[in-house]
Amino acid sequence: MKADFLTARTTMLRAYLLTLLCTWPLSSLMAQSDAAISAGYEAEARQARSLLEKAVASYRERGEPVLAEISRQGQFTTSQHYVYVVNTQGVMLASGGPSVVLLGRNISDLLDEELRVAFQQVLSQPESGIIHSQQYRWMNWKDGKVERKHAYYQRVGDKIFAAGYYLPRSSPEEAANLLHDAAMAIGSSAQETLGRINRLDKFFNRDDLYVFVVDLDKEQFIAHGFNRRLVGTDFRSLKAIDGQPIGQQMLAAIKGKQQAEVSYLWRNPVTGKQESKTTLLERVGNLMIAVGYYSTNQPPP
Structure with a gap:
C-alpha cells in the first residue's frame, strides 16, 4: 500500500513538474512588482489578498x-484560492494547492536558467512589510488548464508567503490590442499574417x-486562430450556440463601417463554458478581422 502511494505521488509530481516547466516561460512574468488588477476580478483580488494577510498574521x-x-x-x-510558502533558498515549505507535491523540493533546481534568475530576484527582495504582486501562467487545479494567475506575495523573515487568483478571461482592452496588432500585421503583409494565424x-x-479573418467579397473564413476547420467555409452560415445568425449579423454590422462589434453566446476555449462573447470587428480592405472577449454576463437579446 505504501509503495503504491509513493508511486502515485511520484507520478503526480512528474506530471506537475512537466506542466510547470512547459507553461511558466520567463516572458510570462510581469516585470513590475505591483501588477495592476484586471477589471472584473476585483472580488477575487480582495479574497486572495485577504487570505495572504490571514496566513502572514497567523504565522507571526x-x-x-x-x-x-x-x-x-x-x-x-x-x-x-490557496496559500503557498517558499523559503529564500527556493524550497517549497507549504501549499494548499497542487504544488503540495513539491514540498521539500528546491523549485529553483527545476527551472531553466532564465527563469531561475527571475525567481531568485523575487526571493532576494528584502523584508519590507509590503505586499507585492506578479502575473504569470500556471496550471489551474480546478480545470487542469494553464491560465493567467495574479499572485500576491510577502516576505516574512526567510519565508515568502503567496496567494493568487486565476484570470481565465481577457479584458476588452486586451482584445482591442490584439485586434489592432492583427490589423496592422495584415495591412503590412496579408498573406504572411494569414498563414501565421492559421x-x-x-x-x-x-x-x-484569438483572431479570425473573413474575405468580405467571398463571405468566407480565410484564417482562424483556433478552429482551422472553419477556413474556407461559408461565413454567413455561422451561428451562435443559441442559433443566433452571427455570421450574417457581423457582415451587416461592418457594412459601410471601419469598425463594429457583435455580442452572442459562444464557448470559451479556456473555461470550456458557454459564455457571452463580444467580438470586435475591423475592416482592412476587403477583409474583416475579428477578435472577441468573454464575460459571464448574458448578451443582449
Missing part, C-alpha cells in the same frame, strides 16, 4: 505550526483570445 502569531495548517485544506484555502501562431492566440 503562532510560528511554524501554521505551515502544516496551510498544506491542509482548511482555513487557508477557499474554493478558488498556424496558430501564439502572437495571434493569447489565452482565450
Whole structure:
C-alpha cells in the first residue's frame, strides 16, 4: 500500500513538474512588482489578498505550526484560492494547492536558467512589510488548464508567503490590442499574417483570445486562430450556440463601417463554458478581422 502511494505521488509530481516547466516561460512574468488588477476580478483580488494577510498574521502569531495548517485544506484555502510558502533558498515549505507535491523540493533546481534568475530576484527582495504582486501562467487545479494567475506575495523573515487568483478571461482592452496588432500585421503583409494565424501562431492566440479573418467579397473564413476547420467555409452560415445568425449579423454590422462589434453566446476555449462573447470587428480592405472577449454576463437579446 505504501509503495503504491509513493508511486502515485511520484507520478503526480512528474506530471506537475512537466506542466510547470512547459507553461511558466520567463516572458510570462510581469516585470513590475505591483501588477495592476484586471477589471472584473476585483472580488477575487480582495479574497486572495485577504487570505495572504490571514496566513502572514497567523504565522507571526503562532510560528511554524501554521505551515502544516496551510498544506491542509482548511482555513487557508477557499474554493478558488490557496496559500503557498517558499523559503529564500527556493524550497517549497507549504501549499494548499497542487504544488503540495513539491514540498521539500528546491523549485529553483527545476527551472531553466532564465527563469531561475527571475525567481531568485523575487526571493532576494528584502523584508519590507509590503505586499507585492506578479502575473504569470500556471496550471489551474480546478480545470487542469494553464491560465493567467495574479499572485500576491510577502516576505516574512526567510519565508515568502503567496496567494493568487486565476484570470481565465481577457479584458476588452486586451482584445482591442490584439485586434489592432492583427490589423496592422495584415495591412503590412496579408498573406504572411494569414498563414501565421492559421498556424496558430501564439502572437495571434493569447489565452482565450484569438483572431479570425473573413474575405468580405467571398463571405468566407480565410484564417482562424483556433478552429482551422472553419477556413474556407461559408461565413454567413455561422451561428451562435443559441442559433443566433452571427455570421450574417457581423457582415451587416461592418457594412459601410471601419469598425463594429457583435455580442452572442459562444464557448470559451479556456473555461470550456458557454459564455457571452463580444467580438470586435475591423475592416482592412476587403477583409474583416475579428477578435472577441468573454464575460459571464448574458448578451443582449
